[in-house]
Amino acid sequence: MIFSIVGKGISGVSVARFLKRRKQSFFFLDDSSKTLNEYNILHSREVILSPGISVEHKAIQAAIKYKMKIWNEIDISIKSIPACFNVGVTGSNGKSTTTSMLGFLFIKVFNHVFVGGNLGIPLSQCLEWGKKLKFIIMELSSFQLEIIKDLKLDIANLSNLSPNHLNRHKTVKEYYRTKRNIFKLLKDRGVGFDLSFPLLRKDIKKKYTNRLNLLGKHNMQNICLNILNSQLVEITEEAFQKSVKMFMGILHRLEVFGQRRGALWVNDSKSTSVFSQIAAITCFAGTVHFVLGGVGKGVDYTSLERLMISSVVFFYVIGTESLILLNLLKKRKLNVVCVGNLDNAIFCISKRIRVGDVVLFSPGCASFDQFINYEQRGFFFRRLYHAV
Missing domain, CATH: 3.40.50.720 (NAD(P)-binding Rossmann-like Domain)
Incomplete structure (x- = not known):
């Protein structure tokens, strides 16, 4: 063969x-x-x-x-792995945080848990674990869900849906259909949770709002899925709450670097959609210096006008989408400057920031025009932060 x-x-x-x-x-x-x-x-x-x-x-x-x-x-690897309890997570935004939080919880309670998939660690890397492996928790992207057939899930999670990857899936309907393929992978007695329907979230928000070490109200979605999954595998409420308090988030997702020149610097390099940008900007009040741009994914940017609601925002656009973003934001009469790349953005910001400001890097685009991936992009932003 x-x-x-x-x-x-x-x-x-x-x-x-x-x-x-x-x-x-x-x-x-x-x-x-x-x-x-x-x-x-x-x-x-x-x-x-x-x-x-x-x-x-x-x-x-x-x-x-x-x-x-x-x-x-994933399919070629799963055939060589002994039977495990398999959990899949997908969604337009928040799937990495949900997967990481769920993995953190399971590792604290159980032994021999693999956490990976689209999160960055391929399933084939856990084959050497053999019979020791008990749980597999995977983030699944729409690209993976296009062709996965042999993976069978005990729990399938869909965090939310919003337009994304339209340069690949062509239409919103096709993208949503591909995301919902995760439920076709359920075992006969598997359980699916679809939080694109908001009713599941109501009774959980109040209880956990002040217990998270994460920025943003949108993380209530992540908490919801973690609660529902933990209840199915009979994790105690005490163990769950302890894990929630200990979980500090993931790299490049609303990652607070600290203070420089009196301003708070936040790395959200993992943001590759307008909706994740909106979730990020609504975490802050006051003056925000907002760096965005990169490689477009065929989505509509008009939702960016919602960013005017709670903050004074200065936009610094970079990457191949610069002109599109510049023209859109200028039409809305927003404070925007085209700087081309991240170095120039930080140089401009360093001349303008004041005590109490926020510097937010939330690109809302892919990274491939100037960086290998969003991780390299985020680490480069960190280096520039330390050099300010």
């Missing part, structure tokens, strides 16, 4: 190690090296598709035409 691994990102490299340990033959195909084409892919028997490559790619369509098996890293 010869596999073609399409994409040399984190999941592609990880599944290559998995195949190598099993002495399976494979080769890489990738757009960046111009090897991903119809001719090369037909030299394999089966295809392992990385999430970043669309099934609409001509080479993948050729493989489908010739009825080749199309795998993804």
Whole structure:
């Protein structure tokens, strides 16, 4: 059997190690090296598709035409893992925080818990755990949910839905449909929680509003899903509350760096949608210096006008979406300047900030025009913060 691994990102490299340990033959195909084409892919028997490559790619369509098996890293890995209690989390915003919080809770209560998936650790990396593995908690992106078939979930969680990734899914309806594919992965007696319907949240907000170490009221959604999941696996209320108090959030999601020149600096580099930007800006009152932009994802930015509600905002736009964002914000007569990149943004901000201001980096776009990923983008912002 010869596999073609399409994409040399984190999941592609990880599944290559998995195949190598099993002495399976494979080769890489990738757009960046111009090897991903119809001719090369037909030299394999089966295809392992990385999430970043669309099934609409001509080479993948050729493989489908010739009825080749199309795998993804999760499906090919799950077949080699002993039966576990599997939990999946997806949503337009908050899925990483929800997954991390849930993983933190399970690790505190149980042993042998894998936390990963789209969160950054491929499932194939936990294969060496063998029979010790008891729980698998995975963040699942819409790109992964396009083709996952063999993963079976005990609990499926959908945190919320808002337009995103329209450069890939084309329509909002198609994007929402793909997200809801998570419920098709449930086992016969599996349980699904869909918080895109707000009724589930009402009785929880009051109880936990002042117990979180996280910025933003939107984290009540994350708490809701964690409560519902913990009740299903019979985690005690005492253990749950203790974990909630200890959980400090994740890197690059409303991560408070500290004070510089009297201003509070906040890294929200993981923000890649307008709705996550709105959730971020509503955490602050007063004057906010807001850095945004990057690679667009085909979404409508008009919701940004809502950012005027509670704060005085100075916008600094960067990246390939600069002109689009500049024109939109100027039409709304907002304070905006096009600075091109993050270095220039911080230089401008350092000349204008006053005591009590907030510097918020919440791009609302992908990072691939100037950075490898949102992590590199966030760490670069941290370096600039320390240099101010």
